[in-house]
Structures are given as structure tokens and as C-alpha cells.
Amino acid sequence: xxxxxxxxxxxxxxxxxxxxxxxxxxxxxxxxxxxxxxxxxxxxxxxxxxxxxxxxxxxxxxxxxxxxxxxxxxxxxxxxxxxxxxxxxxxxx
Numbered sequence: 001x002x003x004x005x006x007x008x009x010x011x012x013x014x015x016x017x018x019x020x021x022x023x024x025x026x027x028x029x030x031x032x033x034x035x036x037x038x039x040x041x042x043x044x045x046x047x048x049x050x051x052x053x054x055x056x057x058x059x060x061x062x063x064x065x066x067x068x069x070x071x072x073x074x075x076x077x078x079x080x081x082x083x084x085x086x087x088x089x090x091x092x093x
Contacts, residue, residue: 002010
């Protein structure tokens with residue numbers, strides 16, 4: 001016993017049996033055949049000067065960051081030593 005849903009599915013599937021293949025026009029066929037010929041891959045060449053410039057920029061950036069970190073830690077140590085020396089009299093209490 002088929003339900004309404006099964007009956008509807010079967011009718012829909014049977015409607016596909018009567019479909020006919022539609023041909024394409026000659027103009028569309030020619031356009032489709034020309035597509036692979038129209039597509040081209042571009043080779044982009046990056047000059048070595050640009051590569052060297054980018055590498056030097058990264059090296060300079062890393063060097064500046066390392067120097068800034070080193071300078072900051074030295075100042076922090078100096079401030080810490082100054083504070084501990086100033087309050088050293090409290091150690092006797």
C-alpha cells in the first residue's frame with residue numbers, strides 16, 4: 001500500500017522518462033570549444049632586487065625589535081636595582 005508521498009515520488013520519477021534531450025546551437029558549441037584557447041596562465045616574475053629588499057627589511061625589523069627588547073629589559077633591571085637599594089634599610093627591621 002503506497003502512501004501519498006510514495007505515489008507523488010513515483011509520479012515525479014516517471015515524468016522524467018518522457019523528457020527529450022535538447023541540442024545546443026552551433027554558436028554555443030563554438031564558444032565552448034574556444035574557452036580553453038582563451039584561458040592563459042601568466043608567469044609573474046619578481047625581480048631579485050625586490051626579493052633582496054624585502055629580506056633586508058625583515059632583517060632590519062627583527063634587529064630593531066631585538067634591540068628594543070634588550071634596552072627595555074636593561075632599563076627594567078636598573079629600576080629594580082634602584083628600588084631595592086633605596087628600600088634596603090627596611091631589611092634591617
